[in-house]
Amino acid sequence: MTKKIEEKSDLTRRNLLGRAGLALGGLVSLGALQGCGDGGGTTEEPPPPPPTGPQVNEFPYQQHLPDGYAMADLPAVQEAAYHGYYAGGCCHGAYSAILAKLAADVGAPYDKLPLDFGKFGGGGIASYGSICGAVLGGVLHINMMVADATARGNMMTDLMRWYERTAFPMYSPAAVDAAETGLTLDFSQSNLVQLGVVPGTHLCHGSVTRWCSEMGVAAGGADKKARCARLTADVAGKVAEMLNAYLANAAYTPAGRDDTSNTCVACHTPATTNKPPVASGMECASCHSDKVEGHPGL
Amino acid sequence: MTKKIEEKSDLTRRNLLGRAGLALGGLVSLGALQGCGDGGGTTEEPPPPPPTGPQVNEFPYQQHLPDGYAMADLPAVQEAAYHGYYAGGCCHGAYSAILAKLAADVGAPYDKLPLDFGKFGGGGIASYGSICGAVLGGVLHINMMVADATARGNMMTDLMRWYERTAFPMYSPAAVDAAETGLTLDFSQSNLVQLGVVPGTHLCHGSVTRWCSEMGVAAGGADKKARCARLTADVAGKVAEMLNAYLANAAYTPAGRDDTSNTCVACHTPATTNKPPVASGMECASCHSDKVEGHPGL
Numbered sequence A, B: 001m002t003k004k005i006e007e008k009s010d011l012t013r014r015n016l017l018g019r020a021g022l023a024l025g026g027l028v029s030l031g032a033l034q035g036c037g038d039g040g041g042t043t044e045e046p047p048p049p050p051p052t053g054p055q056v057n058e059f060p061y062q063q064h065l066p067d068g069y070a071m072a073d074l075p076a077v078q079e080a081a082y083h084g085y086y087a088g089g090c091c092h093g094a095y096s097a098i099l100a101k102l103a104a105d106v107g108a109p110y111d112k113l114p115l116d117f118g119k120f121g122g123g124g125i126a127s128y129g130s131i132c133g134a135v136l137g138g139v140l141h142i143n144m145m146v147a148d149a150t151a152r153g154n155m156m157t158d159l160m161r162w163y164e165r166t167a168f169p170m171y172s173p174a175a176v177d178a179a180e181t182g183l184t185l186d187f188s189q190s191n192l193v194q195l196g197v198v199p200g201t202h203l204c205h206g207s208v209t210r211w212c213s214e215m216g217v218a219a220g221g222a223d224k225k226a227r228c229a230r231l232t233a234d235v236a237g238k239v240a241e242m243l244n245a246y247l248a249n250a251a252y253t254p255a256g257r258d259d260t261s262n263t264c265v266a267c268h269t270p271a272t273t274n275k276p277p278v279a280s281g282m283e284c285a286s287c288h289s290d291k292v293e294g295h296p297g298l
Helices: A002-035 A074-088 A090-106 A117-121 A133-145 A149-165 A189-195 A204-215 A222-249 A259-267 B002-035 B074-088 B090-106 B115-121 B133-145 B149-165 B189-195 B204-215 B222-249 B259-267
Strands: none
Touching (some): A074 A090, A074 A222, A090 A117, A090 A133, A090 A222, A117 A133, A117 B133, A117 B149, A133 A149, A149 A222, A204 A222, B074 B090, B074 B115, B074 B222, B115 B133, B133 B149, B133 B222, B149 B222
């Protein structure tokens, strides 16, 4: 408690000093520009304050990318995401790997953002089992970059749908992380396909629980972590691919929903009132498998 | 397509001009500071560049709050969140109302963040039915402010649990939004309790579908929007309260999980391998109601 209060006071002082410095810096620069160079006394207008480059609130950030920009060397982004998982969880792995790449390639405003922002999302947000954190990290980047609102939404839903239907893990790291010890399963590249399970949901809870159940391993163990670290790399790579495709085409064609779910929402439309209206873009059968066969009234 | 390419080129030009301006501005200021004032020729070291105040990457932002800070006038934050819903969805409503309050009270770095960042989260992220967008907007603010990692995680899970168990909507707006037309239900303050339904889940899909089913209204209609606008205000108010309580006490005591779910995870621990291991902090009975009565093996 005492430490926290001290820390806060110290930081508040820093904050106040920072603000004082900002005001002083502004005055010094303006005074220097107005009073120097030609001895003063001129009637010329002082030049406008210089622009300070791309800012965080100039959003979304597609506007700050050079023409023809694409993220190159995606395996390096995936490798960073894999190691990032062990440094701060799935959301941190995916989010920080893409952010670091964009900051290195593009600079501002990406280099003004906190690299640790995504740590909250691990395990489906603070281990709650909500949306897979790697997917959430990807969604945050799609949100930050994509200027076209329709494409942005379609890319987010397609990412979640792709995740629901894809057998994870797929990525095989170039260098196994030092924290990866105590595995009971064979994660070597040649055996990885044997460990692949389709989550059937974009939620961490169902994704992790299903994989661990099928593999017969603990949800809190080393094998689960090794799976999620590789999945984090898979998702980061997919997001980077999607962003590159969008930038290359200046458009995005959505992949859309699965056929079974399309059958469901053909009756359970947002407009219906004589049967349960469904507000969802998810795969219906993930939770409502009892409705796929022997649906009431069909 | 042509418009998009033109827009991108224009923005890229702006970007390049901005960067050139930044470099030029830096040179001008430095030159002015070095060559003016005392006629030049001194051997004094030039002063270090002035600090520029709290930056976005100085994260989390509790360090930038004045001592004793609390968000005052929470009904105004709630009212802004309610109207924000009609301007850009549930996540935008909650996120932008709290951000605007913090930016007005604290300034940087909150005033350097884009107010529209939360628009992606509406309807459980791009209408996918994932995590309730208002909750996600709140989670983002908890993430941005709370310095203590344990408190941060507990606050996020408590927010999601509170949402699962709370009958929405509760908030009654001071002024009904101009976009709110065509209601079939009575949303007046005296009748609001009659419209309250406990979501039983933190996901938009279950929350909206259950409420609309119980009310007999469409998931895409005016009543659903009126409910979600008020719920957005409810969530924004709760998040502001939680942040204020954390700041006042420099600590956070978690409310914890419901008793039924605690019974479930006592056997389905993250360490178990002889029964499905559960990776979740959610309320189990929301989806697994069949397990509450007549659980296999019990």
